[in-house]
Amino acid sequence: MQSKRSQELFDRARAVTPGGIFDSQRKTEPAMIAFSRGAGSHAWDVDGNEYVDYHLAFGPLVLGHCHPEVMKAVRAQVEVSDIWNAGILEQEVQVAEKIAHHVPSAEKVRFAVSGSDGIFTAIRIAKGFTKRKKIVKFIGGYHGTNDNVLVDIAPAFGKSSGPHLEAEGVDERVTETTITVPYNDEAALSRVFKENKGEIAAVLSEPVMHSAVGCIRPQEGFLEFLREITQKNGSLLVFDEVITGFRHAIGGAQSLFKVVPDLTVFAKALANGFPIAVVCGRGDVMDKLRPVGNVMDLGTYVAHPVSLAAAKATLAVLETGKPYEQMTAASESVQKGISASIEELGIDAHVSGFRSIFVIYFTRHEIRRYSDLSHINMAAAKKFKVDLMSRGILTLPLPIKRMHVSAVHSKADVVKMIDTCHEVLQGLKAQQLVAKA
Template sequence: MSNSKRLFLRSKKVIPSGINSPVRYYDPYPFFVKKAQGSSLWDVDGNHYLDFCNGYGALLLGHRRKEIVSSVLSQLKKGTLYCAPTELEVELSELISKNFPSMQKVRLVNTGSEATMTAIRLARGFTKKKKIIKFEGCYHGAHDYVLVKAGSGAAHMGISVSDGSLEEVSKNTLVVQYNNSEELASVLEKEKDVAAVIVEPVLANMGLVLPEKNFLSDIRKITSENDSLLIFDEVVTGFRMSPGGAQKSYSIDPDITTLGKALGNGFVIAAVGGKSEIMDILSPEGQVYQASTYAGNPVSVSAALASVKTMNKNKAKLYPKLERSLQEFSVNSGRSCI
């Protein structure tokens, strides 16, 4: 019996389904990782893998990047959690705003799901409207606001994809087709209680689907005309498409942006940011509540600082090389990717 199979059988006794995230499960059992370096993984049976997953985009700079490891080790000697502000948080927020000018103010959080949940709550608090619109196929985390799918026809009420979710919450999420700006305009014309439209600018969670020409600019125009906010969920695309994410690549300024994954290069951190007048309604000065014990954790923040600085320092080589590699992969495999 392999070590991975033995660990999986042991794991199933104490962890639901034997794994801590559904995407890690596959038949007959997943391999268990022992270590990683650069673009490589080794499992507990000594098998060596070339890692094309890269933490679902989080590890843009690879495993155990020296600048990040060095920064984290330095912070570990100073402490792991203060529950008080640090200069590191200020520096990281300034750096995020420099890369993403639409994020005039930034609130650090822990996960992409927390970021999108906060973004939607902000939008509702700012507009005083209840409903949101998401696009079919876009994934924005595992909370009730967005864990919905389309009904039998376009623009139907969102139907929860999970037992335990509240219909009272999911019914306020409308679902329309991605790359269909006409449908979005039609829905917003009828629905006057839409606080925001949230979108992955490049749809990446059901395979890569690129935005058609003018689709993102159309969304920006339509939301502005209907007094709804535009939320760009750049948890996946942020720092991957460019140092300023998809919004820089497509020259779109959303009202609110969420970041995660590549921001921390494997460390648990995310961010939500946007126009100052929107972000200023967050508690404690505003009436939109958001809080977290681990927000701004100095270890994760030090990792994110090192990650963003490294990406910015190497952007002239990093992004052209990434683009060439992806183009070569697309040609050789017949598949598209970002």
């Protein structure tokens, strides 16, 4: 692969930004790549190398890069407006109506700029509504960059029990109000409710844990249990559907699991890559927001007309239902193909997937919660990703980060992925980097 222009840009970037990268999660390996163009399921870098994209910008691109309907709507919008920050917009009403129509829990809707922004508002609403100070999140759950959720995202395995702050600079006092428990552990959650009686404003959870841990499904009845225990204790259930929403189903993962939370936050897939997020939920809870109630959510760039145009066009395509069939079928074929290679080569690994998202865990051990990830051969998992990238599969070198499939991944893209994974797994085996099953 050519990398001269990418390398030149990286050298320049190092002079103007820490580590030569503008978001520390975006590092590519074996070399830093500068991307320039995307079309459907494919991407190109500044040196002209082509990739099949299984990263999809961490998930937003459900319809693939530069979907014609979405880009047409965006182009039309930039011809007629930038921003207003006054009154309301027709597209705001239209998108909010669509969300209220499709999402079981969405009686009322507000927009936000990013997933982090939306989560921040949802927590504030929950605290304002319940007049309580504490929230519960699950160990291994990432919910954006606010201090109050930067707790126990990726604590070192085997370290003393938490809570552990994710990074320097996070206010230590958040551990007094953010409580963490293992996912899929009903007893632990019951204990926390008992020990903090009348103090918990909300339980915050992804319906399927994807963000920092790959793909951990809720055990049978676990989401129903979350619904019950929050209701019984006067707390709210907040679903973080930043990844799952509009990707797994147009009604969110909540429509698949048939569990209705009090509040939900959506972002990524809603506008196929344009920046917008949504906080929605029960009418009486959402009415805590100003001007009806007294909880604040403001923002200059909230509900940007270009993002709304993209969201409206994305929803119109998703509403046909076809993208879900296409994404799921392509993803399941990839998962089946990789699983077959793992079996054939006798490697200690397994594929964990849910619809269009999957991850390869380099262990046979079942992954039910964060601590189970300690069984994973992280070195092999990272090398697997790096080797895929050097063979033209776009993915980041993060060992347990999920991969995504879009509605426009073709049969050829699926075959390329299966064949490349087979070749890479064979290589890992030959280098004795993976244990035998």
